[in-house]
Amino acid sequence: MKPFAYAHPGDVAEAVRDVAAEPNAVFLAGGTNLVDHLRLGVARPDLVVDVRTLTSREITDLDDGGLRLGAASTNSEVAADRRVRERYPVLAQALLAGATGQLRNMATTGGNPLQRTRCPYFQDVTTPCNKRQPGTGCSAVGGYTRYHAILGTPGALPDPTAPETCIATHPSDMAVALTALDAQVHTLGPAGVRTVPFVDLHRLPGDDPSKDTVLEHGELITAIDLPPLPAGARSAYRKVRDRASYAFALVSVAAVVHDGDVRIALGGVAHKPWRATRAEEILRGGPLTDHAVRAAMDAELAVAQPQPGVEGGNGFKIPLAARTVAATVRTLTEEQS
């Protein structure tokens, strides 16, 4: 672990100034991901700016019927909030499907979506990784790819030596639910405040896998808004994983069903939470039968690229994603009827 300076400024404006002024500075909230990375040498900041107590911890009603989650509210608090549980069960379920009780007590609304993409080679500083050390190549291609991406990857067989190659996935369950809910992210940065649609917060590796989100250096999430869902809408989160608890998703699905329309977001399949817009379009107006959903997902996944690798690679995620979406939508439509 590399020594770093620690700052605990008095307010968010000062925190943003502190980080913006130091190119190798990071924000610290719950620390559930950053502290691991500090220990492993994956994150090597010169300055850590603690914002844990600077943003709001409140969950407040919005005039339009939505909810505002203060960035410092914890995953436990949001999951336990009656309004969240009643109006956005997909979010409460996603939160409770993630991590452990102890971690959820620490992890925050602002921090959870900003956890880094996950890959064992990213976490191991002795192996090349374009995300950790741009330009060194990708060790995951052809290696252990069980938890890696099938969507949004660069081409059929990514070149492990190319500087843009990264097949990691984003591990947040919360982010998948927020993607399906069309949440809005409020930030304060060196350039002032702005609002980013949650679906646009995370990015594909593109030509720079070191960047997980569109946030600028020094830009801080202050709150996340949940727009109201139409009356009668139903939502659910389904996480498929290798053990019953405390594991990252192989595939996860956040679904919102309303009047024959469906919103679908997938986790565990891409560098970002994946909104299945093509499947949504095909399914618009219904009927949401098992067959129709599977067919729509087949269309969505037509561009999916299974990654080969040790122990058979990750091609199983393609049928698994389609089946899990169908099962989740079935649960929601059966409840409805």
Added chain:
Amino acid sequence: MTDLLEPRAIGQGLVRRDGELKVRGTATYAVETPVENPAYCHPVQATVARGRVTAMDTAAATALDGVLAVLTPFDAERLASTEDAEYAVLQSDEVAFRGQLIGVVIAETSEVARQAADSVRVTYDEQEHDAELAVDHPGLYKPEKVNAGHETDTAEGDVAAAMATPQRDGGVTLERTYSTAMYHNNPLEPHATTALWDADAQFLTLWDSTQGVHPDRAAVCEVFGLEQEQVRVVCPYVGGGFGSKGTPHANVMLAVMAARALPGRPVKLALTRQQMFFLAGYRTPTIQQMQLAADRRGRLQAIAIDVVEQTSRIKEFAEQTGVPARMMYASPNRRSTHRLAALDVPVPSWMRAPGECPGMFGPEVAMDELAEELGLDPVELRVRNEPEVDPETGKPWSSRNLVRCLREGAERFGWAERPRGRREGDWLVGYGVASSVYPTMRQATSTANLRYADGRYVAEIGAADLGTGAWTILPQITADALGVDVGDVDVRIGDTQYPTASVAGGSSGTNTWGSALVVAARAFRDKFGGSPDDGDEISGDVDQAAKDDAHAPYAFGAQFVEARVNADTGEIRVPRLLGVFGVGRVINPRTARSQLIGGMTMGLSMALHENSVWDPRIGQVANHDLAEYHITVNADVGEIEAVWLDEHDPYVNAMGSKGIGEIGITGTAAAVVNAVHAATGVRVRDLPVTLDKVLPGLP
């Protein structure tokens, strides 16, 4: 026949004597030992799988504030013995596997030590490595012996002929290949040592997390050329070992070396979880080629297992995977072989039930496949192949109650009403069964000292409690041997200042140490009678305990599993797991149950989750931490029950007890695979059973 103890304290479910200390967090483990002004070590590891270290630039490390010393292969002390290459730390520039120790930083704090270790720049002459096990690996060789001194190959009759003969009247033959994964022991407490070298007295004190203080000391003495009188090893508590602390690993030698570089200053070295995946031993992956032939009624005509597994290039460990198939069932034609590939990989070692654990996977799944082919109940198939005597030695069993375990388990589990591909909502349900076995062993050396002092009986023996219950059950045995209340007996363990004790391994601890304690107690009574004087003292040796060589001593069991497989996603859940065991007399039902369900849980973990995913390109475990290396968590364990028969065995030892630390993990994975097959029709032959393997067979 031995003179069995009259059980009074034995059989009582007494609470752990060390339980409160552990719950309160006041039991001290090796690295927590309170010492004055400790220094901290952090290892430097090789990042190539094979080659030579050509240079190590330690300038940045030594320049850091708080760094006390940096040791490398170029300047470390020369060891007295480098015969065991695993222990020959920093003795040459050769790199034999990725993650090998090539240096250590000693510093005022663990943080500085780690930072300094990270800043050491190493250059290598990297060579091409060979780190991938394959059934047709060109370097496969036949080891001289396999672990625990077993023959490498055995043969009786003619398996090939039996397999080639067309099975008349509905008989069948079966040829299948099974594989188990690489597994890491992963005890909760990492491998850790506090070491102090007194240069004036030429005396080394080690507080080391070990399954045996005396074997630990012997290894250290050998490597450093010290006399036993120059070394004390202390280890009152062990946070789990599962075999990985049964022999010391290279980290212990590195800690001693660091202590000797800093005389008079205690040094602490605790491996990180990630480092344990390179340095603390592991179970080799195994490939098991099985052949079975049976007549129409299910009587085996041939049973053969040909095992391929790996060892490291620098040190051989040959897991005895084929051994249980030699004695489990009757058959006129039998064969077992072991072949190894010596690879550029870390050194494999003991992990809970070496041999029996992987070796009860292939054969017990094969038996299920055979039952299916024959249209027989898998319980009945096993019953029909019950051998009268040990097929391997021809000796009668000391006791063998496999059939009773199977029948009792079937009754309790509702086996007769087992579902076949039944669907309950979104879940496909199936039941599976497999047998369990573990030999009953006693080690040749262990001595107990027994003294009467201040109205109490105090026994001393250098035994180890890995969380198993030795602190609690050894007094129970001693009390019954003395004929006194267990509350009047103290047994002190975990220190080389006490008489020599064998390793806590091979489920032999209680059999061995208990026998020595019984010898001491009986000698004490003979010599001092029922009213001893303060200071009366005697010792007893396991050598003096009655020994029976005329019988084959084994514990047996049967495990039953209910598996549920999600029809949409293939997720596998095991809501019910039952084990029925014949393990002789149970000393303490509370700690025994914990051992048995612990073993079964580890077997469930092996079936569904554990898998050290090997990346042969770089020669390391890709998922080398507990976030990625999955161990069964509470949510994966539903109803789990271990019961035991009232089994009388007069041949094994004076307690009438068999070892129980390992049998629980044997057979479990096969029972899970068999249950998943019953639920889905998908036969998974390569562990672990994960959803991707059943997905293609789902509706």
